Amino acid sequence: MNKLETTYLGxxxxxxxxxxxxxxxxxxEKIKNLEAKGAxxxxxxxxxxxxxxxxxxxxxxNTDYPEALDYINYYTxxxxxxxxxxxxxxxxxxxxxxxxxxxxxxxSKEWVSFARKIEAAGADALEVNVFVLPMDRNAPPEKYENIxxxxxxxxxxxxxxxxxxxxxxxxxxxxxxxxxxxxxxxxLFNRLYAPDIDIDTLKFGSADIFSTxxxxxxxxxxxxxxxxxxxxxxxxxxxGIHDGKAAIKQILAGAAxxxxxxxxxxxxxxxxxxxxxxxxxxxxxxxxxxxxxxxGKMSYDKIDDPLxxxxxxFMRYFSSIQ
Numbered sequence: 096m097n098k099l100e101t102t103y104l105g106x107x108x109x110x111x112x113x114x115x116x117x118x119x120x121x122x123x124e125k126i127k128n129l130e131a132k133g134a135x136x137x138x139x140x141x142x143x144x145x146x147x148x149x150x151x152x153x154x155x156x157n158t159d160y161p162e163a164l165d166y167i168n169y170y171t172x173x174x175x176x177x178x179x180x181x182x183x184x185x186x187x188x189x190x191x192x193x194x195x196x197x198x199x200x201x202x203s204k205e206w207v208s209f210a211r212k213i214e215a216a217g218a219d220a221l222e223v224n225v226f227v228l229p230m231d232r233n234a235p236p237e238k239y240e241n242i243x244x245x246x247x248x249x250x251x252x253x254x255x256x257x258x259x260x261x262x263x264x265x266x267x268x269x270x271x272x273x274x275x276x277x278x279x280x281x282x283l284f285n286r287l288y289a290p291d292i293d294i295d296t297l298k299f300g301s302a303d304i305f306s307t308x309x310x311x312x313x314x315x316x317x318x319x320x321x322x323x324x325x326x327x328x329x330x331x332x333x334x335g336i337h338d339g340k341a342a343i344k345q346i347l348a349g350a351a352x353x354x355x356x357x358x359x360x361x362x363x364x365x366x367x368x369x370x371x372x373x374x375x376x377x378x379x380x381x382x383x384x385x386x387x388x389x390x391g392k393m394s395y396d397k398i399d400d401p402l403x404x405x406x407x408x409f410m411r412y413f414s415s416i417q
Contacts, residue, residue: 101386103352104257106193108135115354116197123185130190133367141199142179144206183216193219224261261285280329305357310335322349323395339373349394
């Protein structure tokens with residue numbers, strides 16, 4: 096038996112290291128290369144809800160025939176989706192590792208019908224990257240949270256394949272939210288677009304799109320808590336996992352799998368092998384023969400002082416800093 100073998104969303108993985116949705120997973124050639132480099136699974140580059148609408152709008156603006164707009168919108172949407180479905184089919188035909196489709200959305204509306212086509216194309220699972228920015232100060236919190244709940248209910252009713260929600264940490268009661276969401280898996284956390292300001296040009300731009308190793312801290316806390324509180328939902332840890340040590344920490348906290356992306360852009364695809372060898376070496380030194388032997392060993396309910404996960408500020412850590 097492969098000592099790194101594990102399961103996520105009911106899927107058997109040869110190891111817990113999944114390549115996250117990104118430009119690294121947008122073609123069959125890249126996916127085959129990732130499999131050869133050791134990836135346990137891949138999450139395909141997301142099909143964006145906005146992307147479909149924007150593409151249709153751009154084509155519409157370039158036509159002088161208003162009567163053709165309906166056809167152009169229909170054609171663009173179907174071809175955007177079809178390219179994605181073809182990628183799923185080709186990947187499933189040419190690689191053995193699980194292929195997880197991805198949708199990036201801001202609503203529970205039209206795109207949901209795409210989920211059936213994704214399933215029919217052969218995807219092993221679906222990852223839903225959803226974030227709704229609360230902008231209405233007069234709206235109750237449940238108005239925004241209900242979008243997630245409605246979406247989860249729709250997907251439960253139409254899909255046979257498992258699915259996971261890739262979430263942000265911006266919820267007032269994250270544990271209660273995940274419990275009520277009642278989905279097979281959650282990915283903690285998505286890396287949100289962050290605006291930046293150029294003080295010389297006085298223009299907006301994007302902050303660094305890549306994570307850093309220090310970004311692991313927030314997800315590590317919540318993986319440890321949620322894995323203890325909600326045992327029926329698999330957790331994939333994401334953001335800030337750049338090496339084997341970070342992957343081990345997240346699995347110790349209770350993650351079923353870890354997602355990597357930024358470290359592959361920064362260090363190359365051979366970093367996958369480095370991470371896997373680091374995990375194997377650590378397991379050998381500790382005497383672990385399987386991932387399950389140590390998964391969750393340092394989660395909220397397994398440590399002597401679980402308040403460590405709850406406290407955000409400790410006197411002994413900060414009082415000595417002058």
